[in-house]
Amino acid sequence: MRIGVLTGGGDCPGLNAVIRAVVRKGIDAHGWDVIGYRSGWQGPMTGESKPLGLDSVEDILTRGGTILGSSRTNPYKADGGVEQIRATLAKDGVDALIAIGGEDTLGVAKRLTDDGIGVVGVPKTIDNDLGATDYTFGFDTAVHIATEAIDRLHTTAESHHRALVVEVMGRHAGWIALHSGLAGGASVILVPERQFSVPQVVEWVERRFEREYAPIIVVAEGALPEGGAEMLQSGEKDAFGHVRLGGIGTWLAEEIAQRTGKESRAVVLGHTQRGGTPTAYDRVLATRFGLNAVDAVADKDFGTMVALRGTDIVRVKLSEATAELKTVPAERYAEAEVFFG
Amino acid sequence: MRIGVLTGGGDCPGLNAVIRAVVRKGIDAHGWDVIGYRSGWQGPMTGESKPLGLDSVEDILTRGGTILGSSRTNPYKADGGVEQIRATLAKDGVDALIAIGGEDTLGVAKRLTDDGIGVVGVPKTIDNDLGATDYTFGFDTAVHIATEAIDRLHTTAESHHRALVVEVMGRHAGWIALHSGLAGGASVILVPERQFSVPQVVEWVERRFEREYAPIIVVAEGALPEGGAEMLQSGEKDAFGHVRLGGIGTWLAEEIAQRTGKESRAVVLGHTQRGGTPTAYDRVLATRFGLNAVDAVADKDFGTMVALRGTDIVRVKLSEATAELKTVPAERYAEAEVFFG
Amino acid sequence: MRIGVLTGGGDCPGLNAVIRAVVRKGIDAHGWDVIGYRSGWQGPMTGESKPLGLDSVEDILTRGGTILGSSRTNPYKADGGVEQIRATLAKDGVDALIAIGGEDTLGVAKRLTDDGIGVVGVPKTIDNDLGATDYTFGFDTAVHIATEAIDRLHTTAESHHRALVVEVMGRHAGWIALHSGLAGGASVILVPERQFSVPQVVEWVERRFEREYAPIIVVAEGALPEGGAEMLQSGEKDAFGHVRLGGIGTWLAEEIAQRTGKESRAVVLGHTQRGGTPTAYDRVLATRFGLNAVDAVADKDFGTMVALRGTDIVRVKLSEATAELKTVPAERYAEAEVFFG
Amino acid sequence: MRIGVLTGGGDCPGLNAVIRAVVRKGIDAHGWDVIGYRSGWQGPMTGESKPLGLDSVEDILTRGGTILGSSRTNPYKADGGVEQIRATLAKDGVDALIAIGGEDTLGVAKRLTDDGIGVVGVPKTIDNDLGATDYTFGFDTAVHIATEAIDRLHTTAESHHRALVVEVMGRHAGWIALHSGLAGGASVILVPERQFSVPQVVEWVERRFEREYAPIIVVAEGALPEGGAEMLQSGEKDAFGHVRLGGIGTWLAEEIAQRTGKESRAVVLGHTQRGGTPTAYDRVLATRFGLNAVDAVADKDFGTMVALRGTDIVRVKLSEATAELKTVPAERYAEAEVFFG
Structure with a gap:
């Protein structure tokens, strides 16, 4: 089995920790091949990729940014974008994708799954504004x-x-x-x-x-x-x-x-x-997200996204995941008001 | 209304953040008086205390340790310890206590509540081994x-x-x-x-x-x-x-x-x-614990302890809270094993 | 003997470390009294001061800012400013001053010494632009x-x-x-x-x-x-x-x-x-400046400023100290140009 | 012209910053080739080396350790060690060496220079115990x-x-x-x-x-x-x-x-x-040491070592450099004693 991984959207500490976890678990636990697509959805469209062996993820756990690069490219806004992706995956022999990104990246992940391409999502938003998960790394x-x-x-x-x-x-x-x-x-x-x-x-x-x-x-x-x-x-x-x-x-x-x-x-x-380097908290969360995304792929549980609930990593439907912006509720703001003035 | 606050057991970053939140909310939101008892349960036994005004908690949010000192004194292991506490609270006009500490401190809090003294607990264990809460500060x-x-x-x-x-x-x-x-x-x-x-x-x-x-x-x-x-x-x-x-x-x-x-x-x-200074995560958690402990006192919900569940602060019975040590479950350890070797 | 200490000009990490060193050495090594004048030169003009005992400098080594406050007040720009200072020092029984500050503060220190008031300077400029010393704290x-x-x-x-x-x-x-x-x-x-x-x-x-x-x-x-x-x-x-x-x-x-x-x-x-908290380097430098300023006072070597030369703390005349702005020389800038592009 | 660089002895933050400066200045300012010998003096003995282009030193400024590895191998304690070095340098077309290390490494550098091989030293001792320089990086x-x-x-x-x-x-x-x-x-x-x-x-x-x-x-x-x-x-x-x-x-x-x-x-x-990552101070010092070592090679000023004096980087004879251990003098210790107790 061979899987692809990509990162989309803005910068966020912990992206490399997710990639590392995907590669380590994919190779060591499952014996898969892992390849990294460059620059978000642009990679599977243009075919730009690199193999991700164990060596390629040594020493990246502590680094900010993403070794795969990122972009805001949307295959559904480009003529034939989805067909390009299908062709790339066929050519590369890739069976499933793990897409790490925010609302836009995960929205594409959902539509691709609907269109028959197996994708598991990993949520990324430095602003922590995604309703489906308690926290996001970064x-x-x-x-x-x-x-x-x-x-x-x-x-x-x-x-x-x-x-x-x-x-x-x-x-x-x-x-x-x-x-x-x-x-x-x-x-x-x-x-x-x-x-x-x-x-x-x-x-x-x-x-x-x-x-x-x-x-x-x-x-x-x-x-x-x-x-x-x-x-x-x-x-x-x-x-x-x-x-x-x-x-x-x-x-x-x-x-x-x-x-x-x-x-x-x-x-x-x-x-x-x-x-810059992610905090220990974010490294642990990002690592667990990556490990659990591999489990979801192994289970062929596509169209889902990993999420944190309490201390557990769970899976939620991508359709629900991106439905709603998580804003600060009135009672949390009221907590803070005690300290005003 | 007048409440007392104390810290027991070992050192843990965030203790002062709890004390500050108790004082700020007690005074500014409820108009209470707050006094701090020194050295854990020893303070209410011997009467050693100091008034905690708004000024006394300026500048302590970022500091490790506890401005109240700590001890492992247990009033149930001292002759007349509980009666001493009752006498001190009567003399000081203190209506309720907030006790910040680990298993021992909270165990005393539970027994005192059973004995008619109103106590709300705030859990403290740097090892994170308390089953009733997702995480503890420190x-x-x-x-x-x-x-x-x-x-x-x-x-x-x-x-x-x-x-x-x-x-x-x-x-x-x-x-x-x-x-x-x-x-x-x-x-x-x-x-x-x-x-x-x-x-x-x-x-x-x-x-x-x-x-x-x-x-x-x-x-x-x-x-x-x-x-x-x-x-x-x-x-x-x-x-x-x-x-x-x-x-x-x-x-x-x-x-x-x-x-x-x-x-x-x-x-x-x-x-x-x-x-040393607590992380931002621990300062937020400790602050929210302090605020919510004051709410519990206002509700006269004694014999409870504040706890984190997901992103919410909830209350749990002290009797349940200290029942069980939270150890690393096999599946969490298995997650990590992927990276061994 | 009794000495006064004050801080003038902008904020700079290490000011409290100087004050602490002055107090510890003044009291423990010489048996002097030390008083702190508030808000730069305004303190000795208005008489606003506080005694600085050993307890008052516990716990300030790591803190940014200055426990004495600061200002840009210049007694030579206020009617009778110098006479006010003379009167305050007489009233307080203060024999000499240690003034911690930048060009302006030290310029006043020099003129006061010329006018018969014993002052030793400690240089402070976060920009490191004072010619007489290799480095300044902050x-x-x-x-x-x-x-x-x-x-x-x-x-x-x-x-x-x-x-x-x-x-x-x-x-x-x-x-x-x-x-x-x-x-x-x-x-x-x-x-x-x-x-x-x-x-x-x-x-x-x-x-x-x-x-x-x-x-x-x-x-x-x-x-x-x-x-x-x-x-x-x-x-x-x-x-x-x-x-x-x-x-x-x-x-x-x-x-x-x-x-x-x-x-x-x-x-x-x-x-x-x-x-914020000064680096270890700045704490050591500020501490050594404070200790050596006390030595200069003990030697009645007024009108001087402490300075770093290599690894030694030396004294230089205030008249020379503030003569010249230390800018980046062409050869230091040329060193860096190797890395441009 | 082609130069070699190596690192000997124990770990010390800033080694990579020296290597980077040598490579950047050697290539960009002089148009030299630079090669890195592995594992201290072992590299030039066994011929183990790698070319150091501009890309090889991107991203190493902030990293601890040394990309060249290190050892305590001494060519004067191995049969034919010096001849091996001579042969390697001839084969590689290397005209001069920059050796970064402590007393032992620099002692070898001195003897090699005496034996006709051009070496410039960069001092490294985390303990700061080298008499010839005010400070060393790390x-x-x-x-x-x-x-x-x-x-x-x-x-x-x-x-x-x-x-x-x-x-x-x-x-x-x-x-x-x-x-x-x-x-x-x-x-x-x-x-x-x-x-x-x-x-x-x-x-x-x-x-x-x-x-x-x-x-x-x-x-x-x-x-x-x-x-x-x-x-x-x-x-x-x-x-x-x-x-x-x-x-x-x-x-x-x-x-x-x-x-x-x-x-x-x-x-x-x-x-x-x-x-771990060196402080800003150590990165600047290590960088300046590297730049100035290249200048010494360009001047064919072999048998010297770069050193910090005040704010200047100077050259000293290797023979003098390693003569004496720089210990804490009595007067520096006395400064600190003020704070004892």
Whole structure:
């Protein structure tokens, strides 16, 4: 038996740990051949691949990124994409695929299974916004990095009686903001799930200053002020003719400065959150996902995705898996509000 | 209303995060007074306490240890211990207690509730061996530290074609060994749940050397060779008259060296695993435990303990909570065996 | 004998380590009293101070910031500022001062010594731009943090064939950019000491892409493109009426994107570089500075500053110490150019 | 022109950074070929080598260990070793060698130069005990790791009123103990340069307990109690027939426990100190060493070694370089004594 593996979508610590687990278990436990397709769905379309032997996955467990490369190519949006995949798999003698990726990658996996190609999915979203699984790998690493940054910023905030706004990832779901804000002892946490009131934020900030501590405000990149959606859409050009889109972190720091008269600064963590070596938590989760995806292939349980439920790895239908975005529920946000101000 | 909080048993990163959450929620959400009893159950026996205001928990979220101190004092093993506690609580006007600790501390909490004193428990075991909860805080930090050490040791193992044995915590349960071994890419993982065969370990070690990589063997402190329980009990004295008890890590490194003829070294991680700043994961879990313990007190739901189930914090009866040691099940160990050798 | 200590200017990891060393050595080795003046030179002007006993410096060695607070107050710019200081020292019975700070703080220290008040200086500049000393504490920590961020960004750059621009501190001197760029394996390092040619940067970036690796460009916040000084000064307002000043990192990322057609992103590390626990290197250096400053006071060697030369702590005249900005010399920049492209 | 590079002796973070710098500068700046000899001096004896192109050094800057492997082989202790080297270099067309290693490796480098083979040395000693250079790479990483461990142990020491002994590397020189002890806020630092009095150590420990803080004792592996040299030499066998040599850390913890009646534990950091990714400081130093070694080869300045003096990289004669062990001088130890007790 021969299986193929591929990674699609954005960068996420733990991808290589999944690949390694697939290769180790596929070869050592089942005696399969494993080949890696390059650049997401583009690989099985163009035939670009490389054999993955035991040696090829030595030393990748701790590395960020993906040794297979990634892309956002969608075979259903390309003429004859699915037929190309079918031809590649036939030529390579590949019996089944393991596809590691987010909503788009898994959506393709589902349709391919419906079209008769056996695929098992491994969920990947650094934002942790997939309903079918308790957690996804990469999330713990992102929270860890954001928390380390917040820890460092407390010092500067307090030495200079300054408000510091930290913008973290999270366009549609505020999980990274919620967890890093709780872990970092933030004075305010703002998430996309709930538009915030600037006067309320200012009140929390001022209450914090009154207690003689300097506030840290953690804001998800997708959070918006009340009525703010339109405001933030208007980009304009700077002196060099570049279009500037106001990031919410910088915008909020300026608002706070103007309304409180206190110094206020923004730090935008950006891509530092999604690169580098995964945390131990993410390595274990990614490894278990890879091992269990191989089990699903062995069981010919295609059209499924591995998922974490409590401490167990289970399988869920791909059709259910991608149905719904998992956002921060009101009661989890309410938990955090105890620490505001 | 006034509540007391105390910490018992061994050191564990996240204790202060629980205390902070109890204080913040008790004062800010409920308007209660909170006092901290010192040194576990000794505090309510002797009356040693300090008021915990909002200021007293600033700046403790990131700190290891416990600002309340700890002990292994058991009021049921001291004459009149329970009456002393009753008297202290009456004198201090304390209506309920939150007790943070392991099996012993929670066992006392259960009996005190039976004896009419309202206690809510927060579970603490760095070894993660409590059946009633998916995870306990401190465990992720211990795994993180052990994994960082293993990452570093790979280098040395490979540069010198040397076997390295890493002894981690875990007297009765091998969770830290299992998770850090998986995360660190160990060649062999040995746990207390299953006596190991030295010839089998040697075979894995030699297979690893044949692949031209150097083996890392992760061993829980409580793991034993087949028939080894008696062997390890015989301590003898060294040149200074000190009794020497052979740690399993050192013992195993010597066995491997003798049987393979390869250089072999042991590293015993020891107390570095249980001190210092908690990981983001543990800070979030500890904080949520603290918040939910306050809810339980508000609900007068005494004799319960907070626990993690999936992503939810739930309450379980203390009587059930401490009934059973959670050990590594055979199927979780089998997952890891794929990577042996 | 009684001495005072104060910290002035911006935040810098290691300030507390200096204070601790001053207190421990002042009390334990000399039997002096030590008092801490708050908020830089403002403290001795207003009399705001606190006694610094051994207990007050327990547990501060690892903390960022300063337990004394800081300010940019200059007694020579305030009416009667020097007389206020003289009066405070007389009232407090303080015989000499240790002033920890940058160019401004040390400039005041020098003038006060000329005016008959005994001051010893401890140099502090996170940018490492003080000519009289090989290194200053805080610099190694900043380089460490920037390097960790660059390490993480490599992953993302390579997984997505993307150029990443990292903006680090350094308004007038490029030391942090030079060291973190070397340590992080940057493809281009840009410093304030030399205006850069955008076409040259683009050439390096494209050469790097041709080698199939993604480029990381490290740029000091004070670096400028040729002829760029004027361009960057023109701020304009965004949709919210906030003035936007184009940071060089963001500007450069956009230029690279436009000229190469490749995706390009900027990460601005900002205040994360100057907060949090100091590295071991900085703790040792800061501690030795503090100890040696006490020696200088004991020798009544006022008007001097402690400095690192090789592995020795020496004293230099404050008049010489602040004479000259230490910038990156051409030969050090040439060393790094080997790695460009 | 073609040059060879090799690494000898024990593991040390930064070796790969030197190799990378040699390759990048050799190829890009000079247009040379570079080949890597494997396993120290064994490589040029047996002819085992690999070409080092630009690709071969991508991605190695951050890795511990050495991509060339290492050994302790000495051509002057093997029959015809030097002639073998001469033959290999002739066959490979290699004009000069860069040898990265400690006292032994550099001693061979010196003799080979005397025998007409052009060698430039790069000093490597994690213990920092080489007189000719201010610092060597690897040392800062070792101090960093030891300091992180000490930071974590403070928590446990204080929560449990326990003395903790931390054994760090340093057989003949106490630099790692001195720097990590200063950086970690140790209560006692013990080095090989000065035999220690157990009663004095106990006095410091007890004074520390009286101040209500728990003592951390940092001890170099080569430190000895007064009159202790003989005592520690007598090994005996344990129940398994293994010879046990009492490590000084464990021995001292037991002594302290017996003499103070307080709990006392030892942690032996061991090989974790010499593996893994180098600190930014060590990467910069190693990189500069590599670059400057290439300059020395270009200048045909053989028989020299690169060294750090202040912030400059200089060249020193190999004959002088290895003449003397750099131990901790009395005045540096006296600096630290201020913090004892």
